Amino acid sequence: QVxxxxxxxxxxxxxxxxxxxxxxxxxxxxxxxMGWFRQGPGKEREFVAxxxxxxxxxxxxxxxxxxxxxxxxxxxNAVFLQMNSLQPDDTAVYYCxxxxxxxxxxxxxxAYDYWGQGTQVTVSS
Numbered sequence: 001q002v003x004x005x006x007x008x009x010x011x012x013x014x015x016x017x018x019x020x021x022x023x024x025x026x027x028x029x030x031x032x033x034m035g036w037f038r039q040g041p042g043k044e045r046e047f048v049a050x051x052x053x054x055x056x057x058x059x060x061x062x063x064x065x066x067x068x069x070x071x072x073x074x075x076x077n078a079v080f081l082q083m084n085s086l087q088p089d090d091t092a093v094y095y096c097x098x099x100x101x102x103x104x105x106x107x108x109x110x111a112y113d114y115w116g117q118g119t120q121v122t123v124s125s
Contacts, residue, residue, distance in 0.1 A: 010122070024078065029079055055072055
């Protein structure tokens, strides 16, 4: 199994950028479909981005496409989420997750087996 720890959240003004990190331990993150989800106040947890184990396939929700980028670093055993042009609607707790299932279910929280503790992102207007 893999343990995941997110970092990099914080307070940023609208239009700004943040880079979230998700460091894995216990197993290589390359063994899993890796996803980023977020949960805003009073909202359901929603899909943000995902990467196949090879990194050749990536997907994004419509709300972040063109602004967010998922990437990985094998040397650090980590996955990143670069977030640009942030807006107040992006305010949420962001979670990193790992899935042992195939990539086709990558938008579903229930497909993921391991989760980090989350990191808060707050975007002020």
